[in-house]
Amino acid sequence: MALDLLIxxxxxxxxxxxxxxxxxxxxxxxxxxxxxxxxxxxEERRPNLVILDIWLEGSPIDGxxxxxxxxxxxxxxxxxxxxxxxxxxxxxxxxxxxxYDYIEKPFKADRLMLMVERAIDAAQLKRENxxxxxxxxxxxxxxxxxxxxxxxxxxxxxxxxxxSRVLITGPAGSxxxxxxxxxxxxxxxSGGPFIVVNxxxxxxxxxxxxxxxxxxxxxxxxxxxxxxxxxxxxxxTLLLDEVADMPYETQGKIVRVLQDQSFQRVGGSRNIQVDVxxxxxxxxxxxxxxxxxxxxxxxxxRLNVVPIAVPPLMxxxxxxxxxxxxxxxxxxxxxGLPPRDIGEDAMAALQSYEWPGxxxxxxxxxxxxxxxxPGAPGDPxxxxxLPPEFCEGTPATLRWDEGAEVMALxxxxxxxxFERQYLKAQINRxxxxxxxxxxxxxxxxxxxxxxxxxxxxxxxxRIESAVG
Numbered sequence: 001m002a003l004d005l006l007i008x009x010x011x012x013x014x015x016x017x018x019x020x021x022x023x024x025x026x027x028x029x030x031x032x033x034x035x036x037x038x039x040x041x042x043e044e045r046r047p048n049l050v051i052l053d054i055w056l057e058g059s060p061i062d063g064x065x066x067x068x069x070x071x072x073x074x075x076x077x078x079x080x081x082x083x084x085x086x087x088x089x090x091x092x093x094x095x096x097x098x099x100y101d102y103i104e105k106p107f108k109a110d111r112l113m114l115m116v117e118r119a120i121d122a123a124q125l126k127r128e129n130x131x132x133x134x135x136x137x138x139x140x141x142x143x144x145x146x147x148x149x150x151x152x153x154x155x156x157x158x159x160x161x162x163x164s165r166v167l168i169t170g171p172a173g174s175x176x177x178x179x180x181x182x183x184x185x186x187x188x189x190s191g192g193p194f195i196v197v198n199x200x201x202x203x204x205x206x207x208x209x210x211x212x213x214x215x216x217x218x219x220x221x222x223x224x225x226x227x228x229x230x231x232x233x234x235x236x237t238l239l240l241d242e243v244a245d246m247p248y249e250t251q252g253k254i255v256r257v258l259q260d261q262s263f264q265r266v267g268g269s270r271n272i273q274v275d276v277x278x279x280x281x282x283x284x285x286x287x288x289x290x291x292x293x294x295x296x297x298x299x300x301x302r303l304n305v306v307p308i309a310v311p312p313l314m315x316x317x318x319x320x321x322x323x324x325x326x327x328x329x330x331x332x333x334x335x336g337l338p339p340r341d342i343g344e345d346a347m348a349a350l351q352s353y354e355w356p357g358x359x360x361x362x363x364x365x366x367x368x369x370x371x372x373x374p375g376a377p378g379d380p381x382x383x384x385x386l387p388p389e390f391c392e393g394t395p396a397t398l399r400w401d402e403g404a405e406v407m408a409l410x411x412x413x414x415x416x417x418f419e420r421q422y423l424k425a426q427i428n429r430x431x432x433x434x435x436x437x438x439x440x441x442x443x444x445x446x447x448x449x450x451x452x453x454x455x456x457x458x459x460x461x462r463i464e465s466a467v468g
Contacts, residue, residue: 002028003120003191004045004235008038008063009053009082014105018051021109022116034059035066043216045273046074046234049120052099054083054090064093071098073216073225076127078119082107124191142175142182143326144319146431148311152179159306160186165258167303168281170310173360176281177241179310184237189277192236195229200242207250208266215268230263234274243280243303244289251296258302278303313355313362317431320351323359327366337370343380349390351429420455423448427457 005027009015012033019029030047032038034056042050050070054063061069067079081094084105091102100119103112142153159166160183168176177196184194202210213228229238240246246254257263258278262271280303289295313320324342332339342350355361365387373385383390423441430436438448452458 002026003048004028004030005116006030006032006038006041006047006050008032008034008050008056008066010034010055010057010059011053014053014082018112021112025113027116035061035063038066039069039216042070042074043272044270045275046077046231048077048235049116049123050077050079051116052079052081054081054094055085064090064097067094067097067099073227076123078123080115080119127193141326142178143323144316145322146316146318148316149319152308152310155308156182156186159183159308161188162306163187163277165277165303165305166279166308167286167300167306168279168308168310169286170281170283171312171358172283173358174283174310174312175359176283176310177239179308180237180239180241180279180281183279184277187237187277189236193233194237194239195233196239196241197229198241200245204247204250207247208253211250212253212263212272213265215265215270228265230257230274230276231272233276235276237277237279240278240280240303242282242284243299244282244284244286244295248294248296251299255296255299255302258299313358315431317351317429320362321347323362324350324366327363328370331363331367331370335367335370338377340370340373340377341380342369343382345383346381346386348425348429349383349386352425353390416455419451420457423452423455424457427452 005022007015007018007022007029008031009018010033015031015033019031022029030041030045032041036059038050038052052063052066056063056066063081063083067081070077070079075098078100079098081091081099081102082105083090083102094102100122101115103115142149142156156179166180166183168179170176181194184190197210199207209226209228211228211230213231214226216225240254253263257274261275262273264271286295286300286304290297290300324347328339328342331337350362350365357364368387369381369385372387373381375381375385423437426437426441427434430440434448434452435445438445441448443451
């Protein structure tokens with residue numbers, strides 16, 4: 001996707017020359033002949049870079065004042081200043097106000113191109129660093145080789161390069177935002193911004209201001225200016241996180257934006273054009289929300305062009321050992337501590353747990369283990385060293401609430417109770433796969449089937465695909 005550049009100069013020949021040079025290199029260029037047309041063009045569609053003349057004869061304000069205005073409202077857009085009148089003091093002023101660089105007329109085409117490329121690269125690097133600072137520690141990888149995750153990864157590979165809108169569903173903590181980031185990273189918009197709007201935490205009265213921004217004050221006046229997330233995301237991706245929590249009135253305005261990629265700012269009357277790919281997530285049943293009147297059906301169908309479901313952790317227990325190693329390595333690096341080994345009994349407990357908080361909860365547990373688990377750093381972590389909820393909230397297959405009753409049973413009956421609990425836990429650990437359970441417990445598959453039947457344990461073996 002061609003990057004959008006705005007060329008501002010009062011001389012038509014200069015504008016045309018710069019535009020031709022840049023178009024030959026694959027950029028999309030717009031032209032403005034003065035401060036008013038420049039600011040109007042900028043506000044209609046935010047460019048990726050501005051080349052701005054300092055003097056701008058006949059304009060209400062000069063290029064330095066335009067630069068100050070742009071840097072106040074859009075500090076992340078790079079600006080290159082140009083001038084036919086060499087003035088070191090003016091150049092220094094421009095740099096102090098936030099210009100990326102300054103170039104004198106006449107200039108060579110290759111020098112201009114080099115400056116444009118460096119300015120765009122620097123702006124992109126700055127955005128990436130800012131996002132890393134804001135989201136330090138958040139995962140941006142899909143970890144796992146289970147069948148559900150292999151299917152998810154395959155779907156992402158197909159849809160990421162397209163411009164299609166995607167609705168990502170799944171329980172809280174399952175990794176929906178990670179999936180959205182991977183979609184953005186695999187798209188033609190990967191060099192553009194990735195902006196997240198958390199609809200669940202934003203105050204309803206602030207929602208439209210945050211999404212659409214406010215109209216800028218008149219050219220010669222000062223005042224607050226809020227740049228909405230749709231404008232911030234232009235040329236990239238906007239994630240509407242937990243979209244079911246968006247106010248009903250705002251949903252109707254989102255429908256119109258999705259339809260024609262334009263909107264009006266709060267307090268404004270002009271249509272603002274943007275180029276945004278919208279991805280949405282939800283952990284709620286949107287069909288039920290539509291039925292009870294809290295979610296618009298037309299918005300659902302516009303967002304749900306490509307539906308992607310992120311599986312809960314309990315349906316892909318095979319991935320837990322890989323996730324444990326992944327999170328342990330990351331947490332150890334971030335905390336500056338040596339990683340801990342997880343013992344076989346502790347891993348079995350982790351795989352058997354229900355994980356109501358999904359992958360997010362698993363990461364928190366691994367961080368707790370790294371910091372709080374007793375023993376020396378080189379000692380394996382045992383099951384009895386896991387967090388308290390693995391005793392208090394562990395599912396029945398891992399708890400022995402019947403301990404007192406077992407003491408009153410004959411050995412044969414007590415053994416049967418133990419075998420039933422043990423085999424339930426192992427079957428649960430391996431996601432219902434009888435073959436893998438048999439291999440782990442050291443039994444023939446047919447013998448385990450007979451034992452399960454005798455103990456009254458019903459399970460359906462998961463059929464693994466022969467392909468993949």
